[in-house]
Amino acid sequence: MTRRVVASLFxxxxxxxxxxxxxxxxxxxxxxxxxxxxxxxxxSEQGYAGWAPASTPAPVPAAHSGSSGTALSDxxxxxxxxxxxxxxxxSDVTTSLDSLKAIASAHGGYVGSMSVNTRSxxxxxxxxxxxxxxxxxxxxxxxxxxxxxxxxxxxxxxDVTEEYVDxxxxxxxxxxxxxxxxxxxxxxxxxxxxxxxxxxxERVQVEIDRIDGRLKYLDSRVDYSTxxxxxxxxxxxxxxDGFSITSVINEGIAGFLAVTxxxxxxxxxxxPLIILALIAYLVYRWWKGKTKVTEERKPDx
Numbered sequence: 001m002t003r004r005v006v007a008s009l010f011x012x013x014x015x016x017x018x019x020x021x022x023x024x025x026x027x028x029x030x031x032x033x034x035x036x037x038x039x040x041x042x043x044s045e046q047g048y049a050g051w052a053p054a055s056t057p058a059p060v061p062a063a064h065s066g067s068s069g070t071a072l073s074d075x076x077x078x079x080x081x082x083x084x085x086x087x088x089x090x091s092d093v094t095t096s097l098d099s100l101k102a103i104a105s106a107h108g109g110y111v112g113s114m115s116v117n118t119r120s121x122x123x124x125x126x127x128x129x130x131x132x133x134x135x136x137x138x139x140x141x142x143x144x145x146x147x148x149x150x151x152x153x154x155x156x157x158x159d160v161t162e163e164y165v166d167x168x169x170x171x172x173x174x175x176x177x178x179x180x181x182x183x184x185x186x187x188x189x190x191x192x193x194x195x196x197x198x199x200x201x202e203r204v205q206v207e208i209d210r211i212d213g214r215l216k217y218l219d220s221r222v223d224y225s226t227x228x229x230x231x232x233x234x235x236x237x238x239x240x241d242g243f244s245i246t247s248v249i250n251e252g253i254a255g256f257l258a259v260t261x262x263x264x265x266x267x268x269x270x271x272p273l274i275i276l277a278l279i280a281y282l283v284y285r286w287w288k289g290k291t292k293v294t295e296e297r298k299p300d301x
Contacts, residue, residue: 077161078159078161079159079160079161079163079164079218079222080134080157080158080159080160080161080222081157081158081160081218081221081222081225082134082137082155082156082157082158082225082226083155083156083157083158083225083226083227083228084137084141084153084154084155084156084225084226084227084228085152085153085154085227085228085230086141086144086145086150086152086153086227086228086229086230087150087151087152087153087229087230087232088144088145088147088148088149088150088151088229088230088231088232089148089149089151089231089232089233089234090147090148090149090231090232090233091148091233091234092233093116093124093125093126093231093232093233094124096126096147096148096231097114097116097126097128097231099147100128100130100144100147100229101128103130103140103143103144104130104131104132104140107132107133107136107139107140108132108133108136109130109131109132109133109136109140109224110130110131111128111129111130112129112130112131112226113127113128113129114126114127114128114129115127119232123232123233123234123235124231124232124233125230125231125232125233126230126231126232127228127229127230127231128228128229128231129226129227129228129229130226130227130229131224131225131226131227132224132225132227133223133224133225134222134223134224134225137225137227140227141153141227144227144229148231151232160218160221160222163218164215164218167211167214167215167218168215170207170211171208171211171212171215174204174207174208174211175208177200177204178201178204178205178208181197181200181201181204182201184197185197185198185201
């Protein structure tokens with residue numbers, strides 16, 4: 001009897017332990033917690049080692065800390081075309097042209113174009129266009145302004161960064177197309193396929209060459225700024241707003257010629273009327289003479 005009781009108690013204890021293990025709470029993915037929003041951890045099980053916060057603060061992006069450096073990099077990659085037009089009054093145009101050539105050469109630039117003309121009074125007028133490196137743009141302008149009296153100056157800066165980046169993107173896309181067409185060409189089996197692919201390759205290559213030319217032109221305009229200088233000599237003394245006997249004589253002669261030309265035009269225009277009037281006068285004289293003769297031949301009553 002005692003053995004049976006002991007065996008029964010042992011079996012009962014085993015069963016209790018087994019069932020107690022089965023109903024032990026398991027913290028899985030579907031477990032529900034009541035979170036304290038102030039602490040960010042479960043209020044009932046704060047010390048559970050396997051718990052992780054439901055949400056964590058987003059990390060600060062690495063690019064944010066270096067935004068100033070990125071901005072400087074973007075600014076250094078800008079494509080700016082700088083141009084200037086300067087109007088100077090100089091005592092000697094020829095000497096000033098030589099000085100402008102020396103300034104362009106000293107700054108690593110060159111003269112793009114030059115023209116010299118003569119104005120009234122044998123005064124020279126010249127226009128010279130030079131190209132200098134962008135880094136020497138401002139120093140070259142300051143040297144140019146020392147050659148004479150500055151009459152006017154204009155500066156212009158055109159930002160072509162957007163166009164430049166767009167052209168580069170187009171070229172990259174076209175280059176990828178060209179690679180694909182070349183791969184297709186290697187797998188072409190018949191003449192018609194080869195000709196069709198070859199046509200597409202030529203089209204893409206033409207577009208790439210066009211973009212390369214435009215990029216090269218923009219690089220040239222960006223790397224070398226353009227300065228256009230106009231040179232003129234001052235008017236001789238006595239030809240300004242004051243009295244000048246030469247100017248008076250010239251204006252008098254010009255007025256006389258203008259009046260003479262007007263009279264000639266009027267006379268030529270009146271010649272047909274004069275001829276008609278002369279014919280009418282002759283006809284009148286003939287008719288009057290004939291009438292007088294007829295009256296003289298009539299007998300007296």
